[in-house]
Amino acid sequence: MLLSMQGISKAFAGVVALKSASLEVEPAEVMALVGQNGAGKSTLIKILTGVYRRDEGSITFNGRNIDFTMPAEAQSAGIATIYQEINLAPQRSVAENIYLSREPKRFGLIDHAAMRRGAEAVLKTFNLSIDVDRPVAHFDAATRQMVAIARAVTQNARLVIMDEPTSSLDEREVAVLFETIRTLKRSGVAVIFIGHRLDELYAICDRxxxxxxxxxxxxxxxxxxxxxxxxxxxxxxxxxxFQAMAPDQDVPERPARLVVENAGAGVRVRDVSLTVREGEISGLAGLLGSGRTETARLIFGADRMQRGTIRMDGKERVYREPADAIADGIGLVSEDRKIDGIVPDMSIRENMTLALLPKLKKAGIVDRARQDEIVTRYIRALGVKCASPDQPIKELSGGNQQKVLLARWLATDPRVLIIDEPTRGIDIGAKSEILKLLRNLADEGLSVLMISSELEELLAAADRVTVLSDGTSVATLPRKDLSEAALLSAMAHQVAPEGEIA
Known part of the structure; x- marks a missing residue:
């Protein structure tokens, strides 16, 4: 066994991040490490590489017990980490990046000729012949990945950790990277491959x-x-x-309100089509990295759509920025309410009316009476538990913060509400309350696009679900066909026999 991590536990300020987790890697093996956001993958790797100290557990690497206190110690021991955002010096040459801080010296000076020969030799083992004197910024993403791998190899790495290495690569570049990983295996180097694209995991990983x-x-x-x-x-x-909350399966199909056809932008959103109908909750499902949040950002105008069309009530629309989408009746409750949603030091009143401020101003001054009326109405309607509208929003529970964000967009009188992970980070009682609230809003005519990684939420609340895989819509399931088996089959991008779950 090259690496053995056993009983690893870690808590941050009382919040448990890891609980008796384990990981084993054999020499010359490619180990897939997978899990949704918050599963603990990054924390486990940071403990291995000395970024964090573990609270409990043991780690052995290459036959000895280890307890690294900083990443440099892990690197010296033969563990190299290649992060999703490749850590290279873009304006330095390929050779300089490979030997950065370990440059060969002659008479006390850097031996550029030796460095060049060494860089060319190690890259040749990966069947890569490039000008090692050129800056790495001049090369594509796959080549930069291999430069980072070459640096690890010249450090005599026994274990290379790759964090989402294919996230920004096209198919040709992925093929080159996979051949490089096979070369590492043949030379006895093990790889931990952190990824989410199932086909890639099955193509390159052993366990x-x-x-x-x-x-x-x-x-x-x-x-x-x-x-x-x-x-x-x-x-x-x-x-x-929550299954008891599921909507009636026999509701007649309503008119389409928002239609997205063949939307694409970069490698994260390749070809997405979906429909959100009047008075319905349309679900958007998929594993981590499937393109769910990126699709929402395209629809909302937060990112520029490069291909495809958007129609609202039958009319084609182009949203160049969020203000365009908001003006057309679209609201977005983002995935991470603490980063992209609430302003923690502002009051409930201020947070709730942020999107409405342009309509609340007269001669540049906020109409406080109208603001009070709106805030009071939504606190009552959504059941926000608070001391007063002037209480800082950071003092509320997660569920009540989410209600304030819902109110922010409902106050703009939207026709379509996009809500990304509506119940993330809130307790189970508040989850039920939020889903019931969305159901009531849909029953009153609002069109809801609900993005969720929780199958049970989608089964409980959605009238139809579109499933994404690797930035492409692979299935749309109406209410009558929704089941755990059907969703799992679509998310795994395969068709299972009816009623059967592998």
Missing amino acids: VTIMRDGQTVAKSPMADMPKMALVRHMLGKELAA
Whole structure:
């Protein structure tokens, strides 16, 4: 065994990030490390590489117990980490990047000729022949990945950790990277491959370790782990009690309000089509990295759509910025309310009316009477539990913060509300309340696009669900066809026999 991490636990300010997690890697093996956001993958790797100190557990690497206190110690021991945002000096040459801080010297000076020969030799092992005197900024993403890998190899790495290495690569570049990983295996180097694209995991990885909620929930050879089983381990189960909230399966189809056709931008959104109908909750599902949030940003005008069309009530629209979408009746409650949603030091009143401020101003002064009327109405209507409208929003519970954000957009009288992970980080009672609230809003005529990584939420609340995989819409399931098996099959991008879950 090259690496063994056992019983690893870590808490931050009383919040448990890891609970008795484990990970083992054999020499010359590619280990997939997978899990949704917050599963604990990054924390586990940071403990291994000395960024964090573990609270409990043991780690052995290359036959000895280790307890690194800084990343440099892990690097010296033979562990190299290549992050999603490749850590290279873009204006320095390929050779300089490969030997950065370890330059060969002659008579006390950098031996550029030796550095050039060494860089060319190590890249040749990956069948890469490039001008190593050129700055790395002049090369594509796949070449930069290989430069980072070459640097790891010249450091005599026994284990290379790759964090989402294919996220910005096209198909040709992925093929080049995978051949490089196979070369590493042949030379005895092990790889931890952190990724989310299932086809890629099955193409390059020997075994898989699956994490959820800070724990290791499954380990298996890739060949013995069907895609649907892998997805189910990643997602788990939590909200089965909400199934009683599910809408009527026999509601007639309503007119389309928002139609997105063949939307694309870069590699994160390749070809997405979906429909949000009047008075319905349309779900948007998919694993981490499937393009759900990126699709919402395109619709809202936060990112520029490069191809495809958007129609509102049958009329084609182009949203160049969020103000265009807001003016056309679209609101977006973002995935991370603490970063993109609330302004923590501002009051409930101020947070709730942020999007409405242009309409509340007269001669540049906020109409306080109108503001008070709107805030009071929505606090009452949504059941926001607070001391007063002037209470700082940071003092509220997660569920009540989410209600304030909902109120912010409802006050703009939207026709379409996009809500990304509506119940993330709130307790189960508040989750039920938020979903019931969305159901009531839809029943009153609002069109809701609900993005969720929780299967039970989608089964409980959605009238139809569009499933994304690798930036492409792969299935749209109407209410009558919605089931856990159907969603898992679509998310795993395969068709299972009816009623069967691998």
